[in-house]
Amino acid sequence: xxxxxxxxxxxxxxxxxxxxxxxxxxxxxxxxxxxxxxxxxxxxxxxxxxxxxxxxxxxxxxxxxxxxxxxxxxxxxxxxxxxxxxxxxxxxxxxxxxxxxxxxxxxxxxxxxxxxxxxxxxxxxxxxxxxxxxxxxxxxxxxxxxxxxxxxxxxxxxxxxxxxxxxxxxxxxxxxxxxxxxxxxxxxxxxxxxxxxxxxxxxxxxxxxxxxxxxxxxxxxxxxxxxxxxxxxxxxxxxxxxxxxxxxxxxxxxxxxxxxxxxxxxxxxxxxxxxxxxxxxxxxxxxxxxxxxxxxxxxxxxxxxxxxxxxxxxxxxxxxxxxxxxxxxxxxxxxxxxxxxxxxxxxxxxxxxxxxxxxxxxxxxxxxxxxxxx
Numbered sequence: 065x066x067x068x069x070x071x072x073x074x075x076x077x078x079x080x081x082x083x084x085x086x087x088x089x090x091x092x093x094x095x096x097x098x099x100x101x102x103x104x105x106x107x108x109x110x111x112x113x114x115x116x117x118x119x120x121x122x123x124x125x126x127x128x129x130x131x132x133x134x135x136x137x138x139x140x141x142x143x144x145x146x147x148x149x150x151x152x153x154x155x156x157x158x159x160x161x162x163x164x165x166x167x168x169x170x171x172x173x174x175x176x177x178x179x180x181x182x183x184x185x186x187x188x189x190x191x192x193x194x195x196x197x198x199x200x201x202x203x204x205x206x207x208x209x210x211x212x213x214x215x216x217x218x219x220x221x222x223x224x225x226x227x228x229x230x231x232x233x234x235x236x237x238x239x240x241x242x243x244x245x246x247x248x249x250x251x252x253x254x255x256x257x258x259x260x261x262x263x264x265x266x267x268x269x270x271x272x273x274x275x276x277x278x279x280x281x282x283x284x285x286x287x288x289x290x291x292x293x294x295x296x297x298x299x300x301x302x303x304x305x306x307x308x309x310x311x312x313x314x315x316x317x318x319x320x321x322x323x324x325x326x327x328x329x330x331x332x333x334x335x336x337x338x339x340x341x342x343x344x345x346x347x348x349x350x351x352x353x354x355x356x357x358x359x360x361x362x363x364x365x366x367x368x369x370x371x372x373x374x375x376x377x378x379x380x381x382x383x384x385x386x387x388x389x390x391x392x393x394x395x396x397x398x399x400x401x402x403x404x405x406x407x408x409x410x411x412x413x414x415x416x417x418x419x420x421x422x423x424x425x426x427x428x429x430x431x432x433x434x435x436x437x438x
Contacts, residue, residue: 068092090209198232201225202243205385207361212239215250216257219362222382223278244276246362249291263315267294273307274359281378287312287347287358297342310347312358316340350403360403366412367403373420373433376400384409386426391434395422 072089200210204223211217214233220226224243232238238258249257251270259266261277263284271291277284286295288307295305295313305313317340347356348369360367366383368376374396377388386409390396398420404412409431413424421436 197227197229199225199227203385204382207364212237212250214252214255214257217248219246221245221276221361222385241275241277243278244274244361246272246274246359248272263298263317264313265296265298267296268292274356274362276358278378283314283316285312285314285358287356289347289356289359295342305342305344307344310356311344312347313342313344315342352403357403365403365405369401370399371401372396373398373400373422376416377433380409380412384412386429386431388431388433391432395433395435398422 069089069092072092200208200218200220202208202220202222202224207219207221209217209219210226212228212232214237216237218226221244224241224245226239226241226243226245228239229236233255235255236258237252237255238260240260242261247257247259247268249268249270249272253269257268257270259268259275261275261284262279263277264286266273266275266286268291271293272289273291273293274287274289275284276287286293286307288309288311290309292309293307295307295315297303297315307313347358349355350357350360350367350369355363357367357369361383366379368379374390377390377396380386381388383404400416400419402416404415407415410426413426413431416422417424423434423436425432425434
């Protein structure tokens, strides 16, 4: 089953997977969440497009196969048709990039000092193992979906990490989130579902909602689509907020100066953040499809409504896997409303230039935003 997942993922990377194969892959990953980390590294190799030629690849593959066979990972077969990992190498020349990524990754596991695997969680051998847990993570520019053991569906946005215990679904249902995720929680009133982030704790029994809690952003949002949720601020257990459908709770990490203006915490204060009084607002509906902007990413849409250029840039960095820097701080305050689906990074930036004056330069994965010449 693992070999099948690797095979389908390689087809997905090359754009040759059918709709049925993508559906099969998602099903396999929901039943094998521990594969997400390895496949994320495969995708990183794929996008890096490491140089190689066919002869070198075939020679390395033979060397790797012998190494795997010596360790009992490949059966002793002489002339039988290759299967599993080898299938990726022989089916099509167009798959050599994916094949090379798989080769390099597996070779890394075999030839380099590797972490110890504890029930799907990767921990270094030099440190004591934490409580056994599973972890699903995504890199910038990628998103994934996973089904938890209790049947809960989770969509994980770019540059995010979801961790849950090995006993999840038995006497407890608790996960820890860093980043952004959309949850469709399987109903179970006897065992509530808890989500822990750096700022809040969320309690539900069965509902659909989105949580945005990136550690490097000064605010987090909990957006409720249907059902109900309870939100408790970390360090303030006496404060509980209840959301209704189509509402969102915004928790900001700020301090208030003597003039009454708010400013982001810096320096030593950053390690002891104060939380502003949370605000409850209505979800913003897209003017075209009338669906919440806050959950548009689940449908592969990058959407934003009256957000600053810095906020939009944060989303674009994760969406496209780039770093965006502003040459002039005042450019970060420009407000944008929009939505992108199939647009490339260049197409998106050019579209934004139609409503605001700025210049941009793209050098690899580095983007510089500056003022336009007068």
